[in-house]
Amino acid sequence: MFVIKQKGSIILLNALAEEGVKTIFGYPGAAIIDLSDELVKTDINHILVRHEQGAVHAADGYARASGGVGVCLVTSGPGATNTVTGIASAYCDSIPIVVITGQVPTGLIGNDAFQEVDIVGITRPCTKHNYLVTKIEDLGKTIKEAFYLARSGRPGPVLVDIPKDLFTMEFDCKSQDCVKLRSYSPTYDPNIRQLKKVARLIEKAKQPLILAGGGVILSKGSDSLKKFAEAIASPVTSTLMGLGCFPTQTPYWLGMIGMHGTYRANMASANCDLLIAVGVRFDDRVTGKIDGFAPKATIVHIDIDPTSIRKNVSVSVPVVGDCKLTLDLLNELLEEKPLGDLSESRAPWLDQIEEWKSTKKLSYSQDQVIKPQYVIEKLYELTKGEAIITTEVGQNQMWAAQYYHFDKPNCFITSGGLGCMGFGLPAAIGAQIARPDKLVVDVAGDGSIQMNIQEMATAVQYGLPVKVVILNNRFLGMVRQWQELFYDKRYACTEMDHAPDFIKLAEAYGAVGLRATSPEEVESVLKEGLSLPKTVIMEFVVEQEEKVYPMVPAGAPITEMLLV
């Protein structure tokens, strides 16, 4: 048989091509120089970021906007350690990315060589799985496994560390067959007996509530969720990660739950008699004080990851399975045995919710100084809700979640679990590359944006018309809010009076900078900025001490909300 010997670089690049990789976010270095040399000869698009953290967030944004796997490629040592925050963020949010790191040559591993770190050791607790490839014959197989693990089951980041010498080593490589891992087989199909139990609970329930999370989006189950909610006539709330999984302009939609959730969503969770949680993990920001969470409810928890179930909250009916598949099967069960006309029996519950809804709305009052909420509302209006919104972390993130209404999945891209400042801009770059047809806006604060501001250069270099909305309050606003409410206004370490001039900064990067200082300018600045086919920073000088409401103090039950 004729055998072709191939260099490790080629084996790797072929494996990536087989996985359908079109874009890699990366930063070169000595350990991957041979790979970079071959990479530019392929059809794969290499986006040179300005910091490796940016590469991982961009891959994260790319994965979420495209529904596929994001890929990054960085060198050994500092290149690898700079990816850790991005990996941890993707891990918390279950985002499929594959991070390829160069490593010092095999013979030097363990010698404290130049630019050597044990990145597999460092990232063990924040990856779904990771590999150090030590033999050239394992390379192709490992890449295949890495992609399979990243996208299957509960998705997550997978890191593959490859010593430099493997890239030039030759090996007669066959194409890899499908992956079989003896110790890994995620449960997609739910147990039908459990589903029948769920159906019986639904029949009995008078005050049901659906709590949807990121799992619904990851499993592409939004339509199934909508059908399910309509079939059982149940209101729906979602976690931050779930935003976009349910259309907002419907009477069943309650808005987000949790620390900054809507009054009606939090009240509904406290009063429902059946809570159907789909693709959530009951984060402490969602539940508040755990003993006070959904005290009257029988809880059904559907999730593909068994460890999510009964981790924080006791559950009556656990269902391990893919969210979409499970919802589809539940919908089938409900079709076989319809619940009949629910309009009468649900009326008291839905009326109650309507009352909560109309008495305690999300609100703010716009006066002489620009209110950040107003900027987001205007942004929503002007983009007709059709933009992809990425966020940084803090108040900007919460206002974006509250005041931009997400009707479609994969349009709200935020670092939910890790809460990683500096996420939004690189994520927007990734999202824009995945969806060149879409308007992509990063909603930022003056603090967060400075954490990965260097990626402006990336956006400009690749001609990406990403828009950055900076809500500038000259404070690290969320911490300041806590200090105002719980630390007698002692603003320790949170004043940020010396931000750069963002207009000049934008121009220095070769982008466009615009600024609004009064409410009248908000609309015109947004209109102008959004219409330019360029990278644009729009700075809004907002009320310094505006707070995100409602707010549940950390550790309190989620019904104890501070309201405006």
Added chain:
Amino acid sequence: MNGKNEEKHYLSLMVENRPGVLSRIVGLFSGRGFNIESLCVAETLEANISRITLVTRGDMMIIEQIKKQLNKLINVIKVTDLTNRKFVQRDMALVKVRARPENRAEILRMVDIFRGRVVDVGSEFFTVEVTGDLGKVKAFLKLLKPMGIKEIARTGTIALAREDNKERKRNGRD
């Protein structure tokens, strides 16, 4: 974690025998604040699979999490909780005990009663081996202590389910 409803659990894990696997398991316990009381690892008949016997402690919810988290590790093939089944368990200890002329007979008698063995004899010390469940090993150590123990080496617990259990539960999940 409250200590009230804590229970000792014996977990038997089949894992892939490759570098880093033990570190993943131990890292999981330290990272999530779970306890490890003892840990024993060795290859099985299949060279690429190891069996780990791990003794841990926690309330029901914690133990459930521990088992699920272990199962979630890609290199872990199977997790069996032996605790509520019939199983056999053994610990082993090697004890270097001062063997003064007046104590030698006593030590040998003790070793005999505990069905241990003297594995090394020197001019000042005997090294003896004892095997049994944890209680037996502890009792043995307690009796030898007054004679002067120089050093000891102990294994953690190893355990296997008894046959009838295995048959009955073959199709059940643990």
